Amino acid sequence: MAAVNEERLQATEQLQHDLARTAETVEHPNGLCMVTASAKGEIKALHLHPALLQQGAQAVGEVVTETVRLATNAAVQTSFNKMALALGDGMAIDVESIAGDSPFRSTWNPVVPPKSAADEAVQERRPRSPIVEDPDEDAFFENPFGRR
Template sequence: MAAVNEDRMQAVEQLQRDLAVTAETVEHPNGLCMVTASAKGQIRALHLHPALLQLGARAVGEIVTETVRLATNAAVQTSFNKMALALGDGMAIDVESIAGDSPFRSKWNPVVPPKSAAEAAPAERRPRAPIVEDPDEDAFFENPFGRR
């Protein structure tokens, strides 16, 4: 019995060490910013594409903030995954009930485009499919299960 408790204590200590160094690197969907962040939100690396700086201070702030949030969410999710592996799914579910849902269970990565990108040209409309002049041909494709 003492050996089992010793193993569990070592597993918990290893988990604490792993969680202390857990960080994830995420690139913003527009490719203009990359952040490495810990589950606590500590920024460990920040890379800005030169084109991002041309969008203005507000866009830079929004994109950097959003990328930090995405990287932090990814690190938190990695922490939840490591905890579930080390302690079991039951314990992970208990922790989620206290701490709240993991990022994947809540609203994972809702990326809001910056205002400058939102004002881009509207999407082009697709041309409508040509109308089939032959009624027999249209009937054939209308019910594919009626074919012989």
């Protein structure tokens, strides 16, 4: 029993160390902002696409706020996953019963916000696929002189 406790203590210590360093990077669905955040909501890295600034000050504020929230949720979820790996699913479920649901459980799909604050990035122009001519030769046989 003492050995089990010792093992568990070590796992907990390692876990605390891991969780303190856990950070996740998330790109806003519009592709114009990328944030790395810790589970405590600290912004570790922030990248803004020049096109986002062209959408105005309000859009910048809203998109960054939203992206930081998504990245924090992702980091919290990663923390839950690491904890479940280190201490077992049972322990993770116990923690959820104390601390509240993990983001994965409490949001149906954390990557898709209900309403986007800014427009989507302009899609790249792709060459149009060539129009296939009707390979059906029936018309030729109906009127062999009409074709040429």
